[in-house]
Amino acid sequence: xxxxxxxxxxxxxxxxxxxxYLLFFLITTTVLLYLSxxxxxxxxxxxxxxxxxxxLIGIMLGTMYFYNSREFAELxxxxxxxxTSVFLGQYLGLSLSLTLxxxxxxxxxxxxxxxxxxxxxxxxxxxxxxxxxLTLVFTALAFVVASRFENKLKGFGLAILVWLSLAxxxxxxxxxxxLVFESYPLExxxxxxxxxxxxxxSRILIMLRLDISALLGFTGAVFNAFLGTTQGMLVAFLALLxxxxxxxxxxxxxxxxxxx
Numbered sequence: 638x639x640x641x642x643x644x645x646x647x648x649x650x651x652x653x654x655x656x657x658y659l660l661f662f663l664i665t666t667t668v669l670l671y672l673s674x675x676x677x678x679x680x681x682x683x684x685x686x687x688x689x690x691x692x693l694i695g696i697m698l699g700t701m702y703f704y705n706s707r708e709f710a711e712l713x714x715x716x717x718x719x720x721t722s723v724f725l726g727q728y729l730g731l732s733l734s735l736t737l738x739x740x741x742x743x744x745x746x747x748x749x750x751x752x753x754x755x756x757x758x759x760x761x762x763x764x765x766x767x768x769x770x771l772t773l774v775f776t777a778l779a780f781v782v783a784s785r786f787e788n789k790l791k792g793f794g795l796a797i798l799v800w801l802s803l804a805x806x807x808x809x810x811x812x813x814x815x816l817v818f819e820s821y822p823l824e825x826x827x828x829x830x831x832x833x834x835x836x837x838x839s840r841i842l843i844m845l846r847l848d849i850s851a852l853l854g855f856t857g858a859v860f861n862a863f864l865g866t867t868q869g870m871l872v873a874f875l876a877l878l879x880x881x882x883x884x885x886x887x888x889x890x891x892x893x894x895x896x897x
Contacts, residue, residue: 638719640726641726646734663745666743676752692803694735697779697800699780700792702731703792710723721892725889739765744765760846767839771835777888778799783796784888807836832873835877
């Protein structure tokens with residue numbers, strides 16, 4: 638598995654998409670820091686970019702890589718190698734490649750700007766951690782989708798639908814439910830619902846860390862009362878880790894039943 642991971646990592650690190658991903662964050666972060674000169678404002682500006690782009694890139698490149706490496710995987714499976722080792726190595730190689738591009742793209746500008754050692758170090762580390770976890774989550778979801786569907790068109794379509802549902806439709810549905818049942822106590826229900834969406838959970842964690850939960854209005858006060866505590870932050874991070882591990886076990890379960 639480690640050999641497959643190493644091969645996949647170095648192969649993907651030299652790909653066109655990895656360079657584009659790195660350059661996008663590098664140029665965007667550098668320009669924002671140059672124009673604003675305030676790392677806190679830059680992190681707030683980068684919040685939505687990280688929450689939208691990292692899941693999209695993770696699920697799209699994950700689906701694309703799974704289908705494009707099908708023949709390579711079949712060649713490896715003809716050898717006395719475990720199926721889980723092949724696909725887990727490919728998943729980790731892709732995830733680490735995207736994570737490295739993300740870390741370099743966002744980390745280098747902040748490093749040169751001197752954010753490390755300042756009052757905003759923990760805020761920046763939270764933003765980085767959320768981006769890395771979302772990359773791992775949506776890359777694993779991409780492997781789940783691609784392993785379930787042999788047809789590439791169906792796989793890409795469902796992958797986009799998964800991202801669209803979690804990034805856009807989920808928030809709209811929650812807003813409608815809160816408006817319809819505004820006369821009922823929904824605090825616990827809203828907190829529970831947030832745990833089922835890694836993007837919303839990540840957004841709330843960062844906003845609480847940056848102390849801008851007031852932008853969430855009433856729900857911001859509810860989240861701050863629970864997730865703003867040490868116990869709440871721990872529960873939120875455990876939920877994100879569960880979002881990482883569950884899809885991984887999911888696609889490995891599907892792979893074990895595949896006949897190729």
